[in-house]
Amino acid sequence: xxxxxxxxxxxxxxxxxxxxxxxxxxxxxxxxxxxxxxxxxxxxxxxxxxxxxxxxxxxxxxxxxxxxxxxxxxxxxxxxxxxxxxxxxxxxxxxxxxxxxxxxxxxxxxxxxxxxxxxxxxxxxxxxxxxxxxxxxxxxxxxxxxxxxxxxxxxxxxxxxxxxxxxxxxxxxxxxxxxxxxxxxxxxxxxxxxxxxxxxxxxxxxxxxxxxxxxxxxxxxxxxxxxxxxxxxxxxxxxxxxxxxxxxxxxxxxxxxxxxxxxxxxxxxxxxxxxxxxxxxxxxxxxxxxxxxxxxxxxxxxxxxxxxxxxxxxxxxxxxxxxxxxxxxxxxxxxxxxxxxxxxxxxxxxxxxxxxxxxxxxxxxxxxxxxxxxx
Numbered sequence: 001x002x003x004x005x006x007x008x009x010x011x012x013x014x015x016x017x018x019x020x021x022x023x024x025x026x027x028x029x030x031x032x033x034x035x036x037x038x039x040x041x042x043x044x045x046x047x048x049x050x051x052x053x054x055x056x057x058x059x060x061x062x063x064x065x066x067x068x069x070x071x072x073x074x075x076x077x078x079x080x081x082x083x084x085x086x087x088x089x090x091x092x093x094x095x096x097x098x099x100x101x102x103x104x105x106x107x108x109x110x111x112x113x114x115x116x117x118x119x120x121x122x123x124x125x126x127x128x129x130x131x132x133x134x135x136x137x138x139x140x141x142x143x144x145x146x147x148x149x150x151x152x153x154x155x156x157x158x159x160x161x162x163x164x165x166x167x168x169x170x171x172x173x174x175x176x177x178x179x180x181x182x183x184x185x186x187x188x189x190x191x192x193x194x195x196x197x198x199x200x201x202x203x204x205x206x207x208x209x210x211x212x213x214x215x216x217x218x219x220x221x222x223x224x225x226x227x228x229x230x231x232x233x234x235x236x237x238x239x240x241x242x243x244x245x246x247x248x249x250x251x252x253x254x255x256x257x258x259x260x261x262x263x264x265x266x267x268x269x270x271x272x273x274x275x276x277x278x279x280x281x282x283x284x285x286x287x288x289x290x291x292x293x294x295x296x297x298x299x300x301x302x303x304x305x306x307x308x309x310x311x312x313x314x315x316x317x318x319x320x321x322x323x324x325x326x327x328x329x330x331x332x333x334x335x336x337x338x339x340x341x342x343x344x345x346x347x348x349x350x351x352x353x354x355x356x357x358x359x360x361x362x363x364x365x366x367x368x369x370x371x372x373x374x375x
Contacts, residue, residue, distance in 0.1 A: 017082060017083075017084060017087075018309065019309075020308050020309045020310050023075065023079065023307060023308050023309070024308060026071060026075050026087065026090040026091060026094055027071070027072070027075070027308075028094070029067070029071065029094030029095060029097050029098050030067065030068050030071035030072060030075075030090075030093075030094055030097070031360075032097065032098065032101070033063050033064065033067035033068040033071070033094070033097035033098075033100075033101075034064065034068045034356075034360070036051075036056055036063060036097075036101045037060055037063040037064035037067075037068060038064075038353045038356060038357070039051050039056060040056035040057045040059070040060035040063070041060060041349065041352070041353060042349075042350065042353060043056060043057050044057050044060060045345075045346050045349040045350065046346065047346055047349070047350050055101065055103075055106075056101065058106070058157075059100040059101065059106070059109070061159045061166070061284070061288075062100070062113065062149075062150075062153060062159070062166075063097055063100055063101070064288065065149075065166050065169070065170065065288060065292075066093060066096070066113055066116070066117065066146060066149070066150060066166075066169075067093055067094065067096055067097030067100065067113065068097070069170060069288075069292060069296075070093045070116065070117065070120065070146060070169075071090045071093040071094045071097070072296070073120070073173055074089040074090040074093055074116070074119075074120045074123070075087075075090040075307060076303060076307050077089070077120065077123050077124065077127065077139075078090055078123060079306070079307050080127060081123050081126060081127060083126070086123045088119045089116055089117075089119035089120040089122075089123055090116075091116075092112055092113075092115050092116030092119055093113065093116035093117070093120070094116075095112055095116075096109050096110075096112040096113035096115075096116050097109075097113075099112055100113070107154070110150070110153055110154050111154070113150045113153070114147070114150040114151055114153075114154065116150075117143065117146040117147045117149075117150045118147055120143050120146065121140065121143040121144060121146075121147055124136055124139060124140045124143055128140065134179065134192045134193075134195070134196050135176045135177075135179050135180040135183075136176070137176075137196060137199075138172055138175060138176035138179065138195060138196060138199045139172065139173050139176035139177070141168075141172045141199045141200065141202075141203045142168060142169045142170070142171070142172030142173040142176065142199075143169070143173070144203065145165045145166075145168035145169040145172065145203060145206055146165070146166075146169040148165045148206070148207075149162045149165035149166050149169065152165065152210075158274070160274040160275055160276065160280055161210070161274050163274070163275065163280075163283065163284060164205075164206045164209040164210075164216075164217075164220050164268075165206055166288075167206075167224070167264070167283075167287050168202050168203055168206045170287065170288070170291070170292050171202065171224065171227060171261065171287070171291075172199050172202060172203070174291075174292070174295050175195060175199065175227060175230075175231065176199075177299075178231060178235055178254075179191075179192065179195055179234075181236075182234060182235050182236045185236045185239075186234050188234070191230075191234050194230060195227075195230050195234075198223060198226050198227050198230060199227075201223045201226075202220070202223045202224065202227060205219040205220040205223050206220060208220065209274075213272060213273040213274065214272040214273065215272075217268055217269075217271050217272055217273060217274075218268075218269050218270070218271070218272065220268055220269075221264075221265050221266065221267070221268030221269025221270070221271075222265070222269050224261065224264065224265035224268060224269075225262060225265035225266070225269065227261075228258050228261050228262045228265060231254075231258050231261075232255075232258055235254060235258075236251075237250070237251035237254040237255050237258075238251075238255070239251075241255060245314065246301060246302075246314040249298070249314065249316075249318060249319060249322070250298045250299070250301075250302070252322070253294045253295070253297050253298035253322055254294070254295070254298050256290070256294055256322075256326050257290060257291040257292075257294035257295050257298070258291070259290070260286040260287070260289075260290025260291050260294070260326075260329065261286065261287060261290070261291040263282065263286045263290070263333070264282070264283045264286040264287045264290075264291070267279050267282050267283045267286070268283055278337040278338070278340075279337075281332075281333075281336075281337050281345075282333050282337045282338075285329065285332065285333065285352070286329070286333065289325065289329055289352055290325075290326065290329050293325060293356060294322070294325065294326070297318065297321065297322050297325070297359055300312060300359075300363055301313070301314045301318070304363075304367075310367055311367070312363060312366055312367050313366050313369075315362070315366055317362055318359070318362060320358065320362075321355045321356070321358040321359035321362065322355075322359070324351060324354065324355040324358065325352065325355035325356070325359075327351075328347075328348045328349075328350075328351030328352050328354075328355055329348065329352060330348075331344050331347060331348035331351070332344070332345055332347075332348025332349050332351075332352065333348070335348070336348050336349075
C-alpha cells in the first residue's frame with residue numbers, strides 16, 4: 001500500500017473508547033489515590049486520620065501529584081488522541097498509585113509510575129504532529145518534568161529535592177491549557193512566544209536546582225513569577241471575573257490560584273537550596289492546593305463532561321468548597337507557617353481536606369443528578 005493510499009484509508013473506529021464507563025474506569029484508581037493522599041495528609045498533620053498506616057505519608061506527595069493529578073491529565077490527553085494505546089498512560093499512573101499504597105516493595109510502584117509518565121509523554125508526540133502547536137509543546141515540557149521527577153524518585157527518596165520538577169509538571173501543563181482556552185482573546189502576537197520561552201526557562205532552571213541549587217532555586221522562583229505574570233496579563237479571567245454564573249466562578253478560582261502560585265514563586269526565589277520546614281510547607285501547598293486544586297475546581301464543570309461524556313452542571317454551591325479551600329489555606333500558611341501557630345496549621349490543613357472532599361461530593365451529586373434529567 002502506498003503512502004497516499006494509507007493516508008486516505010478510512011480510520012478504524014474503536015467505539016468503546018468513547019463509552020463513559022470505559023473512561024470512568026481510569027478515574028477509579030485516581031480517586032483512590034486522592035483519598036489515600038488526603039488520609040496521609042491528615043497523618044502528617046497529626047490529626048485523627050481514618051487509616052493510620054506508616055507507608056501512606058511516605059508516598060503522600062507523589063500519590064497526589066502523579067497518580068491523581070497525573071492520571072486526570074493523562075486521561076484528558078488520551079481522549080484527545082483517541083487511540084487505544086494512548087490509554088496506557090492513565091492506566092499505568094492509576095495502577096502505580098494502587099501499588100504505592102499496597103504492601104508491595106515501593107520500587108515496584110515507583111517503576112510503574114515512571115512508565116506511566118513516559119507513556120504520557122509519548123501521547124503528546126502524535127498530538128504535536130497534528131498541529132505543531134505551542135500549546136502541545138508547552139505541555140510536552142511539563143510531561144518531561146514529570147518523567148524526571150518519577151525517575152529521580154527511584155534514586156532520591158526526599159520529595160523536597162524533586163519539588164521543582166513536580167511544580168514544573170503541573171504549572172506547564174495548566175499554562176498550556178490556559179493558552180489554548182484564552183487564545184481567541186489574546187491580541188498580542190508576542191504572547192505565545194513569551195509563554196513558550198518561559199516554559200523552556202522553567203524546565204531549564206528545574207534542572208539547575210538539581211545541579212547548581214544555590215543559583216537554580218532563585219532562578220526557578222523568578223521564572224515561576226514570570227509565568228504567573230503572563231497568566232495574569234493574558235488570561236481572560238481578569239475580564240470574566242465581572243460576569244456571572246460559571247464564567248465568574250472559573251475566573252475567581254483561576255485568579256486565586258495564580259495568587260498562590262506567586263506566593264510559591266517568592267518563597268522559592270529567596271532560597272538557595274531544597275526547601276525545609278515552614279518554607280517547604282508553604283511552597284508545596286501553595287502550588288498543589290492553592291493553584292492545582294483550584295484549577296481542578298475551575299475546570300471540572302467544563303473539562304470533565306468532555307472527557308467522560310457525562311454532564312456536570314454548574315451550581316452556585318461550588319463556591320462553598322472553593323472559598324473554604326482558599327480561606328483554610330490562608331489560615332494554614334498565614335497563621336500556621338508564617339506566625340508559627342501550630343493549632344492554626346493543623347486546623348487549616350484539616351479544612352483543606354474537607355474542602356476537597358466537599359467539592360468531590362458535590363461534583364458526584366451534580367453528575368448523577370444530571371443523568372436523571374430527561375434532557
